[in-house]
Amino acid sequence: MGGSLAMALDGKCHRRIGIARSQETCLTAMAGHVVDHATTNLREGTEGADIVVLATPVRTILSMLGEIGPYLRPGTLVTDLGSTKGDIVDAMNRLPDQILAVGGHPMCGKEKGGLGEADAQMFEGATYVLTPTRHTTESAMSLATDMVHASGARVLILDAQRHDSAAAHVSHMPYLVASALMHSAAGAGARDHVVGALAASGFRDTTRLASSDVPMMLDILLTNRQAVEEALTLMEKSLAGAKLLLGDPDALEEWMRAAQCWRTEIFT
C-alpha cells in the first residue's frame, strides 16, 4: 500500500523517500522507480520530510509513532495508512506539540501485499478516510487533502470511532466471515474430501479475504476488538435469521431479494 501511494504520487511531489526494514526492499523500490530514494534508517528517511506516511501493520505504526517524534522538524505532517484509527489517533495525540498529524485510511487495497503488488492506479476513485487528531490544524488537513487528491482518491473526513465502527462491518467482518467459511469447509472437507473438489468461483470469491496478510489483519482485529465483536454479533443474528427462514419460502425469498437489492444500491 505504501509502494502504491509512492507510485501514485510520482511527479506530484518534490521527492519520495522510502523507508524499509531490508536493504533488498530498498534496492527493489529504487530499481522499480517506486520511490526516488530508499533507506533502512528511520531517522535518515524522515529528516527534513514535509510529510511522513506510516504504511505498516497497525501495531507497528503505533510503536513508530512513539519513536519518531524526536526525528521530525517542527511542522512536519505525520499520517498513516492503517486500517483502524482509534489507537493510532490516540498515539498521534501524544506526538510532540510542534508536529502535525492526521490519521488516514484509503478504502482500497489487495489481499496480497508487498512491493510486487504495488499499483499506481490503486487509489483512483477510491474513498480515502482522513481522521482528525489533536495535531490537526487547518493547514495540516489541507496538506493531507492535497496528497489524497494527488493520489487520485476522494477525501472523507471521519472521526476515529465512527470509522472503526463502520469499517468493522464492511471490512473486518468480511475478513472474519471469509476465514470462518474456510474453517467450516475445511471441517466438512476433513469428513469428505469431495467438498474441496466442488469448490468453484463462488467459494473462491467469497473466501478471497481469507488470503489477506495475517500480521496486517491480526493488528486490525486486535485494535478494533469492541466494534468487531459488535459486528460479529449482528452477523450471527443475520445467519440465525436466515436459518429460521428456511422453513418459510415466501419470507426467505423476500430476505434474499432485500440482500440482492441492497448490494445493487451500494455497487452501482
Added chain:
Amino acid sequence: MGGSLAMALDGKCHRRIGIARSQETCLTAMAGHVVDHATTNLREGTEGADIVVLATPVRTILSMLGEIGPYLRPGTLVTDLGSTKGDIVDAMNRLPDQILAVGGHPMCGKEKGGLGEADAQMFEGATYVLTPTRHTTESAMSLATDMVHASGARVLILDAQRHDSAAAHVSHMPYLVASALMHSAAGAGARDHVVGALAASGFRDTTRLASSDVPMMLDILLTNRQAVEEALTLMEKSLAGAKLLLGDPDALEEWMRAAQCWRTEIFT
C-alpha cells in the same frame, strides 16, 4: 447456463435445439447462434432428441420431469444442470422405463444468468458432477460423459446425497453468508450511512453471491434444506469460535493462518 452449454457444444453434436418460454428468447438465441433452432414448444423441441438437458431452476426441472416422459422416444437421455440433486434424482427415477437419465451439475457459472451472459468457455476445466439414477445404464453414463468432455469440463461421478451435502458447504453456504453479510451491513448502514461509503472491493467480492438469481437460489435452498441447515450450524460454530479467539492473539493468529493455508491448498 443452458446457453453456455449449447455454445460449448457448437460443432460437437448434430443439432442443438433450444426451448424457451418466450418467442423473443428463441429469436435472440438463434440470431446469436447459441443454438441451431429454438422453439417455445416442449414437445416439438424434445421430439427425436438424443439428449435432453433441463437447464432451469430446480423446482421447474422437477415439474418438467413429471411432464416430459410421454414426449420422449425410447432411449433418449435426460439430464439437467440443477444445483441440487436429491429431488431431481428422485424425479428422474419416476421417468418411464425406456428413458435414460443422469443427473448433472457443472461447478461453474456466474451470479448473473440469461442469454446475454452465456459463455462458450464457461465449462473449460470445470468440475462437472454426474449423478446416477435408476435409469443410468452404462451407455447412458458414457453418453453423458461424452457430452461433458465435449463441453471442456471434467467428470466427477457422485451420488445425490454426497453431492448435496458437499455443495451446501462450498456453494449454498457462501450464498447465505454473502446475503447475511448484506443484511448486517444494511442494518448497520441504517444507523450510520457512512457504512455504505466505506464498502470497497473486499466487501464487494465477499458479497458477490448475494446478487445471484433469486428464483434459482431459492429453489436450491428449498430442495437442500437439511444439508444447508447442517452447513449453517457448522458456520455458526466457526464464527462463534472466531469471536472467542479475539481475546487470545496467539490462538487467533493460528486460526487466521489455518484459513489462509487451506485456501491456498484448494485454489492452487
